[in-house]
Amino acid sequence: MTEPAPLAVPRPSRWKRWGKLFGISALFVAAAVLGTAAGVLFAFADDLPAISALDDYSPGVITRVIGRDGSVVGEFATERRQIVSYDEIPPVVRHAIIAAEDGEFMTHGGIHPVLMAWAAINDVLARGRTPGRSTITQQLARQLFPDTVGFERAGVAGRARKIKEALVALQIEKRYSKPEIFTMYCNKVAWGNRAFGIEAAARLYFGKAAKDVTLNEAATLAGMLPAPQRYNPYASVQLATRRRNYVLDRMAEDGYITKTQADAEKANQIVTRGQPAPPQSIAPYLLDSLRTQLEEQYGAKAVYESGLVIKTGIDPALQRSANRALDEGLRRLDKMRGFRKPARNILDEKRPLETYRHPRWTRDPVAGDIVPAIVMGADGAAIRVRINKFVGTIGRAGYTWTRRTPESLVREGDVVEVRVGKVRPDGGFDAELEQPPALEGAVVAIDNHTGEILAMVGGSSFDRSQFNRAVQAKRQVGSLFKPFVYLAAIDSGYTAASMLSDVPMSFDAGAGQPPYEPKNYDREFKGDLTLRRALELSRNVPAVALMEKLGPPNVLRYPRMLGITTPLPEFLSVAIGAAEGTLIEMTSAYSAFPNQGVRMKPLLLLNVTDRDGTVLEQHRPEPNQAIHADSAYIVTELLHGVVQHGTAANADTAALNWPLGGKTGTTDDYTDAWFVGFDPDITVGVWLGFDQKRMIADKATGTTAALPIWTAIMKDWVTRRRAELKTPPEFQRPGNIVVAMTANGPEFFISGTEPSGKHDR
Numbered sequence: 001m002t003e004p005a006p007l008a009v010p011r012p013s014r015w016k017r018w019g020k021l022f023g024i025s026a027l028f029v030a031a032a033v034l035g036t037a038a039g040v041l042f043a044f045a046d047d048l049p050a051i052s053a054l055d056d057y058s059p060g061v062i063t064r065v066i067g068r069d070g071s072v073v074g075e076f077a078t079e080r081r082q083i084v085s086y087d088e089i090p091p092v093v094r095h096a097i098i099a100a101e102d103g104e105f106m107t108h109g110g111i112h113p114v115l116m117a118w119a120a121i122n123d124v125l126a127r128g129r130t131p132g133r134s135t136i137t138q139q140l141a142r143q144l145f146p147d148t149v150g151f152e153r154a155g156v157a158g159r160a161r162k163i164k165e166a167l168v169a170l171q172i173e174k175r176y177s178k179p180e181i182f183t184m185y186c187n188k189v190a191w192g193n194r195a196f197g198i199e200a201a202a203r204l205y206f207g208k209a210a211k212d213v214t215l216n217e218a219a220t221l222a223g224m225l226p227a228p229q230r231y232n233p234y235a236s237v238q239l240a241t242r243r244r245n246y247v248l249d250r251m252a253e254d255g256y257i258t259k260t261q262a263d264a265e266k267a268n269q270i271v272t273r274g275q276p277a278p279p280q281s282i283a284p285y286l287l288d289s290l291r292t293q294l295e296e297q298y299g300a301k302a303v304y305e306s307g308l309v310i311k312t313g314i315d316p317a318l319q320r321s322a323n324r325a326l327d328e329g330l331r332r333l334d335k336m337r338g339f340r341k342p343a344r345n346i347l348d349e350k351r352p353l354e355t356y357r358h359p360r361w362t363r364d365p366v367a368g369d370i371v372p373a374i375v376m377g378a379d380g381a382a383i384r385v386r387i388n389k390f391v392g393t394i395g396r397a398g399y400t401w402t403r404r405t406p407e408s409l410v411r412e413g414d415v416v417e418v419r420v421g422k423v424r425p426d427g428g429f430d431a432e433l434e435q436p437p438a439l440e441g442a443v444v445a446i447d448n449h450t451g452e453i454l455a456m457v458g459g460s461s462f463d464r465s466q467f468n469r470a471v472q473a474k475r476q477v478g479s480l481f482k483p484f485v486y487l488a489a490i491d492s493g494y495t496a497a498s499m500l501s502d503v504p505m506s507f508d509a510g511a512g513q514p515p516y517e518p519k520n521y522d523r524e525f526k527g528d529l530t531l532r533r534a535l536e537l538s539r540n541v542p543a544v545a546l547m548e549k550l551g552p553p554n555v556l557r558y559p560r561m562l563g564i565t566t567p568l569p570e571f572l573s574v575a576i577g578a579a580e581g582t583l584i585e586m587t588s589a590y591s592a593f594p595n596q597g598v599r600m601k602p603l604l605l606l607n608v609t610d611r612d613g614t615v616l617e618q619h620r621p622e623p624n625q626a627i628h629a630d631s632a633y634i635v636t637e638l639l640h641g642v643v644q645h646g647t648a649a650n651a652d653t654a655a656l657n658w659p660l661g662g663k664t665g666t667t668d669d670y671t672d673a674w675f676v677g678f679d680p681d682i683t684v685g686v687w688l689g690f691d692q693k694r695m696i697a698d699k700a701t702g703t704t705a706a707l708p709i710w711t712a713i714m715k716d717w718v719t720r721r722r723a724e725l726k727t728p729p730e731f732q733r734p735g736n737i738v739v740a741m742t743a744n745g746p747e748f749f750i751s752g753t754e755p756s757g758k759h760d761r
Contacts (some may be wrong), residue, residue, distance in 0.1 A: 061083055061305065061307030062200075064147045066309060066310065066312065068314060069316060074286075081199075082197060083199070083758075084183075084197070084198065093210060096221070097186070097221075105136050110174075114534070135169065136164065137173055138166060141172060142165050149757060185197075185350060192235070197200050205221070207219070207697070220240060221249065232618070241269075284462035285466075306611065308608055311605065312453070312604065312606060318454050324712075329688070329708055330440070331701065333439055338403075339401075339404065340438070342416050353376070359389070366423070374386045375414040375415075376391065378407055382394060383433070387420070390423075393431065395430065398421075416434075416435070417433075418431040418434055424707070441687060442687045443684065444474070444601075446682065448678065451603045462539055470582075475581070476579070478539075478667045479647075479665045480581075485543050487558050488546075491628065492550055495753050496530065496634060496749070497744070500534050501542065502527060502528070502530070504525060507544065507572055509572075518576060521540065521701075536645050544572050545570050563601075564585050565585065570652060589677060590663075592626050594636050594679070596629040597751060607619065633734055634750065636661055642662060648675065648707055658679060660679050661678055664707060670697070671693040672688070673704075677714070681750075684717075688700075688705050741755075
């Protein structure tokens with residue numbers, strides 16, 4: 001029996017064989033992918049940050065310095081940032097950013113796998129830099145954890161960065177809601193020109209809060225994100241416009257706006273209303289002193305990143321008056337020394353004249369501005385200059401003060417300072433030639449009743465020198481010291497009517513020393529005169545004679561009681577200002593006279609609060625009854641006489657028609673000029689001189705150099721106070737002060753020291 005033939009086994013079809021092979025291959029690929037993914041996760045697991053740390057995330061926020069009126073007078077920050085909530089980010093801004101950066105932000109889980117794969121292929125096949133295809137969440141991951149994720153864009157490091165970025169993004173999405181993620185993103189990312197976060201960007205570029213921006217402005221801000229330093233409108237309006245139009249198109253495609261709206265907005269120009277750099281504080285010297293104090297207390301990181309609020313007593317209006325008056329006064333005196341050759345020439349630096357842009361050209365020329373300009377030519381009777389794209393002319397009247405011709409003053413390419421005059425519609429402008437003053441000066445204003453520093457100027461330019469001459473410079477005080485001598489005399493029984501001698505005198509200067517023979521400023525002697533008149537006319541000889549009679553140790557007690565800490569030698573010459581002092585010390589000491597003898601400790605800051613409003617530090621006025629109230633009033637009235645009838649009397653001070661007192665100070669060689677004066681509420685001190693002691697100018701006294709600056713400041717102050725008060729303030733008169741008639745008219749006396757006869761209280 002034969003065996004049956006075996007059953008025929010059908011051969012698999014070609015498609016089935018390919019399918020089986022594909023399935024096996026797919027399993028291998030899947031296993032490989034999963035293995036690779038597991039390997040990647042294992043490799044990077046230890047490097048990933050703890051996302052839970054974001055629960056307490058607090059990005060660096062600007063620390064603001066506030067003046068007494070509540071306005072911001074300065075900022076400390078490494079990044080200009082103001083934190084806003086999700087609700088404070090308007091829909092138009094949300095839609096613009098999402099459309100521009102991540103159209104599927106609200107629906108994806110943190111990454112776009114397909115787009116990431118495509119980016120990876122491009123990274124392998126393409127040369128150079130390729131698109132990152134990062135979602136908003138991935139961008140946030142990179143911004144929040146730069147040390148972990150990194151910023152590499154290409155090569156192995158770039159691919160590792162993308163993997164870490166994706167893994168961190170997935171964790172962020174798992175822990176936080178979309179609004180929370182979007183809010184963190186908007187508060188974190190950079191918008192160029194040191195602006196971080198949407199609020200700072202809106203204020204920087206458009207001068208408004210983020211909640212108030214328009215569609216045009218929102219699209220402009222969103223368009224800047226890929227390269228803010230390149231696409232911001234200050235850097236290039238053309239590139240910013242191109243990016244804005246792209247965002248508007250994307251918003252229309254995603255249905256946030258209509259195409260008609262997009263086209264209408266694209267026809268509009270981008271109009272900026274901020275400025276490309278934070279404005280310099282109106283009180284940079286005070287802020288620098290404040291910063292040093294705060295860093296010692298809280299550390300630099302807290303000062304620059306913690307969003308502290310620093311309350312000061314700075315009066316912005318008074319500070320601006322001080323800035324303006326000192327600058328104008330220094331320029332007036334500096335011009336008396338002649339024009340100095342410009343220190344810089346653009347052509348000498350081998351730079352193109354037509355395209356050069358000065359860093360201080362942050363806006364179009366405005367009448368009254370003093371800014372650098374480039375000399376484009378000098379011929380005939382005019383000098384042609386350029387500021388930005390505007391070309392101006394300095395006519396004869398603008399350089400007459402130099403007493404030179406244009407050709408001898410400047411040459412093409414010189415960088416000079418000009419004061420902008422009338423600006424014409426065609427962009428041309430008139431100008432006057434200026435120069436940065438070489439002379440220095442300082443101003444301090446103090447509230448008599450609280451000690452708060454209302455204004456401080458430490459030099460002619462904080463950009464050129466950060467040395468604060470208001471608090472750091474010790475200079476000879478000249479006749480500014482005399483009121484302390486007369487105060488000691490009043491306490492010792494002298495009166496304003498006491499007779500003193502202004503005649504040649506000789507005093508023993510010690511063993512082996514020639515006799516000390518003081519001279520008056522005018523080299524003349526006036527004979528017998530009252531104590532009042534001796535101080536009003538600032539006579540030297542009577543002051544030295546009083547110092548000798550009272551004894552130097554007794555006299556020197558008074559400036560120390562009034563807060564002077566600078567060493568004062570026991571020499572008779574100290575009576576007329578041979579000793580040194582700082583402007584803030586002298587101003588603070590004088591502030592006790594109109595404040596009934598109470599000296600308030602100068603207050604630089606009032607309080608410090610954190611970003612949540614918790615008070616970290618608070619300072620209250622610290623009064624000290626330094627001298628007797630009645631003696632202080634007599635000295636106040638004597639110094640009132642200086643302004644009415646003495647060295648500080650002139651038409652300008654008289655025109656103020658306000659209760660004022662003060663004293664001039666001048667050194668023999670005219671190296672220092674002072675004036676410290678007060679009204680019932682504030683005391684203002686002014687000092688002028690060169691850092692390296694040399695003559696300011698011939699006959700540059702406290703009267704001619706410092707007093708005009710003080711008067712200009714007080715004119716603004718009095719005008720403002722007159723509008724606020726129904727009647728002018730008065731120096732508070734103690735109850736034991738009486739008025740009695742003397743041979744020279746009515747005079748103030750401490751009760752019991754007046755001449756016999758009738759008197760008024």
